[in-house]
Amino acid sequence: xxxxxxxxxxxxxxxxxxxxxxxxxxxxxxxxxxxxxxxxxxxxxxxxxxxxxxxxxxxxxxxxxxxxxxxxxxxxxxxxxxxxxxxxxxxxxxxxxxxxxxxxxxxxxxxxxxxxxxxxxxxxxxxxxxxxxxxxxxxxxxxxxxxxxxxxxxxxxxxxxxxxxxxxxxxxxxxxxxxxxxxxxxxxxxxxxxxxxxxxxxxxxxxxxxxxxxxxxxxxxxxxxxxxxxxxxxxxxxxxxxxxxxxxxxxxxxxxxxxxxxxxxxxxxxxxxxxxxxxxxxxxxxxxxxxxxxxxxxxxxxxxxxxxxxxxxxxxxxxxxxxxxxxxxxxxxxxxx
Numbered sequence: 001x002x003x004x005x006x007x008x009x010x011x012x013x014x015x016x017x018x019x020x021x022x023x024x025x026x027x028x029x030x031x032x033x034x035x036x037x038x039x040x041x042x043x044x045x046x047x048x049x050x051x052x053x054x055x056x057x058x059x060x061x062x063x064x065x066x067x068x069x070x071x072x073x074x075x076x077x078x079x080x081x082x083x084x085x086x087x088x089x090x091x092x093x094x095x096x097x098x099x100x101x102x103x104x105x106x107x108x109x110x111x112x113x114x115x116x117x118x119x120x121x122x123x124x125x126x127x128x129x130x131x132x133x134x135x136x137x138x139x140x141x142x143x144x145x146x147x148x149x150x151x152x153x154x155x156x157x158x159x160x161x162x163x164x165x166x167x168x169x170x171x172x173x174x175x176x177x178x179x180x181x182x183x184x185x186x187x188x189x190x191x192x193x194x195x196x197x198x199x200x201x202x203x204x205x206x207x208x209x210x211x212x213x214x215x216x217x218x219x220x221x222x223x224x225x226x227x228x229x230x231x232x233x234x235x236x237x238x239x240x241x242x243x244x245x246x247x248x249x250x251x252x253x254x255x256x257x258x259x260x261x262x263x264x265x266x267x268x269x270x271x272x273x274x275x276x277x278x279x280x281x282x283x284x285x286x287x288x289x290x291x292x293x294x295x296x297x298x299x300x301x302x303x304x305x306x307x308x309x310x311x312x313x314x315x316x317x318x319x320x321x322x323x324x325x326x327x328x329x330x331x332x333x334x335x336x337x
Contacts, residue, residue: 022050022051022334023332023333024050024051024057024332024333025048025049025330025331025332025333026046026047026331027046027047027048027328027331028044028046028329029044029047029326029327029329030042030043030044030327030328031044031045031324031326032324032325032326033127033303033323033324033325034322034323034324035072035075035127035320035321035323036320036321036322037072037074037317037320038068038316039067039068039069039072039075040067040068041066041068041074041075041081042065042066042067043063043064043065043066045061045079045088046061046063048060055094055095055097056092057093058091058092059089059090059092059093060089060090061087061088061090062085062086063079063080063085063088065079065080065082066083067081069316071136072315072316073128073129073315074128075127075322075324076128076129077126077127077128077142078121078122079118079142079170080143080170080172081171082171082172087108088108088118088145088170089107089108089109089110089118089145090107090108091105091106091109092105092107100153100155101152101153101155102152102153103151104149104151105149105150105152106149106150108145108147108168109150110144110145110146111140111145111163111181111183111200112146112150112161112163112183112185112198113144113185113198114140114196114198114219115232121133124254124264124266124293125254125264125293125303125305126252126266126303127291127303127324128305128307128322130249130250130268131248131270131271131272131287131314132234132236132246132248132250132270132272134314135171135172135205136173136314137272137283137314138240138246138274139236139240139246139272139274140217140238141169141173141205142171143169143170144173145168145169146165146168146181146183147166147168148163148164148166148180148181149163149164150162150183157188157190158186158188158189159186159187159188160186161183161185161186161187162182162183162185163181163183164180164182165181166180167181167203169205173205174205175202175203175204175205176204176205177203178203178214179203179214181200181201181203182200182201183198183200183201184198184199185197185198185199192224192225193222194224195220195222196221196222197218197220197221198217198218198220199216199217199218199219200216200217200218201214201215201216202215204240204241206241211240211241212241213242215239215240216238217236217238218237219238220235221233221235228255228257228258228260229254230252230253230254231251231253231254232252232254233249233252235247235248235249236248236249243276243277244274244275244276245273245275246273246275247272247273247275248270248271248272248273250268250269250270250271251268251269251270252266252267253266253267262295263292263294264293264294265292266289266290266291266293267288267289267290267291269286269287269288269289270286271285271286271287272285272286282312283311283312283314284311285309285310285311285312285313285314286311287315290305290307291303291304292305299327299328299329299330300325300326300327301325301327302323302324302325303323303324303326304322305321305322305323306322307319
């Protein structure tokens with residue numbers, strides 16, 4: 001499905017009258033931001049969630065974004081900024097009621113490697129993705145999407161997931177066509193702790209004239225949350241193409257307690273090492289980020305962040321100041337409304 005078709009389909013669903021027994025929601029998010037890297041950006045996301053039956057739901061999402069500069073990861077948390085309408089996630093999901101927890105998803109969805117959901121990055125308050133989730137750094141890309149099928153099975157505290165599909169990426173890091181992508185993941189929870197491990201086999205997103213073979217990513221991730229405090233992180237050990245390695249990770253602290261009112265405090269420490277036989281292209285860098293997200297009124301919020309990067313720079317400046325504002329409008333509906 002092309003971006004324009006997905007966008008029209010989503011608008012049609014938004015205008016349609018819900019059928020008997022159907023529930024769902026329509027959401028529009030508008031955002032804009034500026035950085036002292038002399039880059040400004042703006043975007044719109046349109047999402048629809050429709051649940052015609054208790055066990056089946058449909059998710060549709062389209063996005064448009066553009067920015068004034070390139071070569072930076074600012075505003076790149078989860079959506080592309082290419083000046084065009086893109087289909088992002090568009091899938092159907094079936095829940096099967098058995099002794100084990102089972103979900104079957106088919107369509108276009110984010111590559112289920114580690115902390116990959118849009119909600120893990122786009123709505124928290126950070127204005128830049130982790131270094132390991134920006135394709136320009138020879139790592140994963142927040143624009144990686146699969147067109148295929150994804151299966152999850154397991155018990156409430158332990159699950160296994162497997163995805164088989166072809167690349168349907170958005171943004172500048174687009175994987176080359178080739179063999180089907182395979183993603184495997186296991187996840188377990190104990191009290192406030194959730195731990196996962198993922199493996200991805202795919203094609204590189206770099207040009208074929210120098211990026212040979214296939215890409216392999218292995219990673220672990222963990223989350224802990226209690227009393228309004230969340231600590232989370234990821235680590236990857238990857239071969240983006242033959243003869244190279246990418247290793248790195250990040251650790252986030254997200255604090256939003258009752259006494260903080262509309263304010264959420266954010267901090268991140270991260271590093272990334274890209275090693276290649278060609279010394280001129282080696283990349284060893286680290287970054288520290290402090291940010292805040294402030295809810296101003298209902299769906300209106302602003303995010304402010306400062307980041308300092310050391311080692312070989314992948315930002316335009318060693319220290320950057322970023323600011324963004326977003327406004328979300330949501331309409332929930334059910335049969336008879």
